[in-house]
Structures are given as C-alpha cells and as structure tokens.
Amino acid sequence: MNLFLEAVQWLLDPANWAGPNALGLRILEHIGFSAVVVLVAAAIGIPAGTLIGHTGRGRGAIIAITGGARALPTLGLLTIFGLWLGIGLEAPFLALLVLALPPVLAGAYAGVESVDRATVGAARAIGLTERQILMGVELPLAAPVIIGGLRSAALQVISTATLAAYISDTGLGRPIFSGLKTQQYDMMLGGSILVALLALLVELCFQLVQSAAARRAEPHRTQTPASERITA
Amino acid sequence: MIEFDAVRKEYPDGTVAVERFSLAIPSHRVVALVGSSGSGKTTLLRMVNRMVDPTEGSVRIDDVDVRSMDRVRLRRSIGYVLQAGGLLPHRTVADNVATVPVLEGRGRRQARAEALGLLERVGLDTALADRYPAQLSGGQQQRVGVARALAADPNILLMDEPFGAVDPIVRDQLQQEMRALQADIGKTIVFVTHDIDEAFALGDEVVVLRTGAEVAQRGTPAEILANPADEFVASFVGAGTARRTLRIREVDGRDVVVDGDDRPTGVLER
Numbered sequence: 001m002n003l004f005l006e007a008v009q010w011l012l013d014p015a016n017w018a019g020p021n022a023l024g025l026r027i028l029e030h031i032g033f034s035a036v037v038v039l040v041a042a043a044i045g046i047p048a049g050t051l052i053g054h055t056g057r058g059r060g061a062i063i064a065i066t067g068g069a070r071a072l073p074t075l076g077l078l079t080i081f082g083l084w085l086g087i088g089l090e091a092p093f094l095a096l097l098v099l100a101l102p103p104v105l106a107g108a109y110a111g112v113e114s115v116d117r118a119t120v121g122a123a124r125a126i127g128l129t130e131r132q133i134l135m136g137v138e139l140p141l142a143a144p145v146i147i148g149g150l151r152s153a154a155l156q157v158i159s160t161a162t163l164a165a166y167i168s169d170t171g172l173g174r175p176i177f178s179g180l181k182t183q184q185y186d187m188m189l190g191g192s193i194l195v196a197l198l199a200l201l202v203e204l205c206f207q208l209v210q211s212a213a214a215r216r217a218e219p220h221r222t223q224t225p226a227s228e229r230i231t232a
Numbered sequence: 233m234i235e236f237d238a239v240r241k242e243y244p245d246g247t248v249a250v251e252r253f254s255l256a257i258p259s260h261r262v263v264a265l266v267g268s269s270g271s272g273k274t275t276l277l278r279m280v281n282r283m284v285d286p287t288e289g290s291v292r293i294d295d296v297d298v299r300s301m302d303r304v305r306l307r308r309s310i311g312y313v314l315q316a317g318g319l320l321p322h323r324t325v326a327d328n329v330a331t332v333p334v335l336e337g338r339g340r341r342q343a344r345a346e347a348l349g350l351l352e353r354v355g356l357d358t359a360l361a362d363r364y365p366a367q368l369s370g371g372q373q374q375r376v377g378v379a380r381a382l383a384a385d386p387n388i389l390l391m392d393e394p395f396g397a398v399d400p401i402v403r404d405q406l407q408q409e410m411r412a413l414q415a416d417i418g419k420t421i422v423f424v425t426h427d428i429d430e431a432f433a434l435g436d437e438v439v440v441l442r443t444g445a446e447v448a449q450r451g452t453p454a455e456i457l458a459n460p461a462d463e464f465v466a467s468f469v470g471a472g473t474a475r476r477t478l479r480i481r482e483v484d485g486r487d488v489v490v491d492g493d494d495r496p497t498g499v500l501e502r
Binding site for chain 2: 116118119122123124125126137140141216217220
C-alpha cells in the first residue's frame with residue numbers, strides 16, 4: 001500500500017509532467033505508437049480477413065496464422081528483431097504488429113463468415129455486385145465482430161507497447177524500465193498505472209464504437225417505433 | 233419466353249443436379265416446377281438468372297442466351313423471391329424494397345414513394361415501411377420479398393419456395409393474393425416448390441420432376457390430376473387418396489362434394 005501511495009505521489013508530482021522528460025510526452029508517444037501499429041494491422045488484417053470470409057478461400061491458412069502467431073512471445077520476437085534491425089522503433093513495431101495482426105484478422109474473417117449465407121445469396125440474386133455485397137451487406141453486418149477484433153488488438157498493443165522502451169526509449173515503458181534499473185519502484189509502478197488507465201480508456205472508447213456498430217447491424221433490437229420517436 | 237435447351241448441371245465433385253432438361257415457358261404464364269429435394273428444381277430456377285451456369289446446354293430469354301448477358305444486369309432485370317423473403321436485416325422495409333431501383337440510379341425520394349406503393353400493392357400497411365425485417369411476421373416478410381421483386385418492374389419473376397416458411401393459413405392467403413396480383417400484372421413466373429398443392433394452386437402449368445430434373449409429367453393441374461403419367465406422378469399428386477377422390481352426395485336437394493373418407497369439402501354449383 002505504501003508503495004502504491006508513493007507511486008500516486010510520483011504521478012502527481014508536477015516535476016514529472018514538465019520538461020523534455022514530461023509524462024504527457026510519454027503518453028502521447030505511447031498512444032501514437034500503438035495507434036500506428038493497430039492502424040497498420042487493420043490495413044492489412046481487415047481486407048485480408050474480409051476477403052477470406054467472403055470467398056471462403058484460405059480458411060486453413062488463417063487458422064494456422066492466428067493460432068501460431070498468438071503463441072509467439074512478443075519479448076522474444078522483439079529481441080530477434082532488435083538484433084536484426086538494431087536500436088529504434090522498427091523492431092518493436094514489427095513485434096507488436098505480429099501481436100496485433102491475429103485478432104484483427106480473426107475478427108474480420110469470423111465477422112464476415114458469420115453473416116448469414118442466405119442473406120448474401122439473396123443480395124447476389126437480386127443483382128448486387130460482389131463489391132456492393134461486401135460494402136453494403138457483409139461489412140455492416142460484420143462490423144461489431146470486426147471492431148471486436150480491433151479492440152482486442154488495441155488492448156494487447158497498448159499493454160505490450162511498454163516493451164518498445166526496451167529497445168528504443170519510447171512511450172510509457174520508459175518510466176517502467178528506468179524505474180526497474182534504478183530501483184525507483186514508485187516510478188515503475190506509476191508508469192504501470194498510467195498504462196493500465198490508458199488501456200481502460202481505450203477499452204471504453206472501443207466499447208462505444210462497438211455498440212454503435214451493433215445498433216447499425218441489428219437495428220431492430222434497439223429501435224424505437226416511429227410513432228414513439230420524438231421528431232426533431 | 234424462357235427456354236431451357238438441353239441444360240445439364242454437373243458439379244466438380246461429380247454430383248449431377250440436372251441430367252438433361254428442356255422446357256419452354258411462354259410469356260405471362262405461371263409455371264411451377266415441383267419435385268422433392270434432389271430433383272434439381274432450384275438449380276433450374278437459378279440457371280435463369282445465372283446464379284448457376286449450366287455445364288451443357290443453354291437458357292434463353294426471348295431468344296437471347298443468358299450467358300451472353302452481364303450477370304448483374306440480368307439479375308436486376310428479373311424479380312427474385314426467396315423463402316423468408318431473403319431481406320437485408322439491417323435495412324428498413326422501404327429500403328429493402330427500393331434496393332434495386334436505388335442501385336439503378338433512381339432518386340431516393342422517388343424510390344421510397346414507389347416502394348410505399350408496392351407495399352400497398354402486396355397488402356401491407358405503409359406504416360411498416362420504417363420497420364426492420366425482424367420486426368415483421370413471416371407472412372409480412374414474404375410480402376415484402378414479393379414487393380422487392382416487383383420494384384424494378386421485371387418481366388420475369390423467379391420464386392424459390394416463397395411461401396414455404398409460413399404457416400398453412402398464411403400460405404393459403406398469400407397464394408390467393410399472388411393469384412390476384414398475377415391476374416393484374418401478368419408476369420412470366422417460374423415457381424419452385426415441393427408442395428404439389430401449392431403448384432396446383434398457382435401454376436397455369438405444372439412440371440413434375442424426378443431426381444436429376446427428369447420431367448415425369450408436364451401439364452395443367454387438371455390434366456395431371458386427370459391422367460397422372462405414371463406411378464411416380466400418381467403417388468406424388470396423391471391420386472387415389474381420400475383427399476383426391478371426391479364424390480357427390482345429395483343433401484337437402486343440393487350436391488355436396490365429399491372426399492374418400494366421406495368428409496364434405498364443398499358444394500357443387502351447377
């Protein structure tokens with residue numbers, strides 16, 4: 001408890017929020033770096049997963065990739081990439097990408113695959129193009145699951161991005177690692193608390209987005225009848 | 233006119249859905265393809281709008297091979313009604329009905345107005361326009377499916393067991409309404425069902441199919457009832473059963489029609 005109080009004191013100390021080493025800067029680095037990783041994972045994983053879900057081809061590959069990649073220890077990867085690429089953001093970026101890709105890919109694939117095939121068949125039979133089926137039917141109906149995949153990727157990346165400091169001195173891993181090295185445990189715990197808070201915040205944002213997507217995918221569950229709606 | 237010319241469908245795994253099938257369907261007529269599962273009837277239906285391409289032979293609409301037409305264009309020019317309507321769950325009833333007109337570039341407002349008209353036409357309250365499919369009963373969803381199929385004013389309607397998912401009372405009602413609607417719009421309708429009564433209720437002509445889409449008999453409902461071609465057709469239509477063998481009994485000076493179990497089914501008007 002004592003240590004926890006010290007950590008809170010450390011967090012509240014204005015000196016830690018000023019200068020070139022300000023915590024605000026670490027937080028921004030942490031968010032920015034995590035966001036880039038998740039965005040790149042989304043840019044690769046969503047199209048790939050969607051395509052596999054839509055065509056039903058490459059299912060085996062996706063199961064192997066998502067299962068296998070999840071078993072890889074990120075710290076080990078980071079070390080290998082670090083030895084290969086040297087100091088800098090490249091190694092942690094790659095290691096985190098390997099961490100983020102499986103949930104994004106699995107979410108996109110599972111989401112699109114779970115859309116009722118009869119609905120898709122009907123859309124095709126009345127004359128929607130494959131593109132229109134994908135954009136107008138499969139993606140909106142799959143959106144809650146796709147966003148669920150992003151959510152889980154984002155959480156893992158935010159909590160694991162502390163490792164970036166191990167090799168490149170970036171983000172909220174810095175107070176954690178320097179605290180460890182210098183036995184300043186208030187600093188170490190303070191940094192961890194910030195990471196946890198950040199993760200909770202991101203979780204909350206994703207929850208909001210996900211339920212908005214669910215309302216669009218299943219509007220009848222939440223819709224008020226027109227007669228009861230207040231007209232603006 | 234829709235012509236099936238010696239079509240065959242064999243899947244890569246060797247399954248033959250359709251052995252060899254030929255049929256000409258005249259315009260403005262309702263033709264029911266009836267058979268049990270495995271008879272290839274749905275495969276035949278789906279050949280018309282190129283959801284399935286035949287391995288051999290061809291399907292022609294007004295003398296044009298469908299294979300020479302763009303799939304999407306072709307499908308938009310043909311109304312398609314599926315079991316349970318096949319509606320898009322995340323779009324309102326009005327948006328579902330207006331799907332094809334909007335894709336074809338019709339203005340939203342006009343498409344919506346037309347959709348409301350179509351809903352009335354199939355016997356639905358326009359107050360349902362802003363509901364979602366899951367908020368409707370099975371019969372209502374089915375009607376929306378018919379309205380959507382009519383939205384682009386196609387010459388041809390394909391119906392795949394459209395009234396299979398609703399209870400018998402609603403089905404009777406939908407069949408009656410479909411007859412009234414057809415009397416009005418006169419589309420060329422190809423209709424697939426496993427229910428011989430539905431085929432008789434709606435078809436101007438009925439084609440009874442065996443496994444592999446082999447034609448067991450083709451004729452008007454009356455012709456088939458009068459002279460089933462063989463044992464298979466006879467048992468399929470239930471010839472000889474109590475339901476199909478009606479007799480007249482005189483009751484209080486009127487002719488009451490009774491079935492084989494002496495159950496009255498109606499009164500004969502002369």
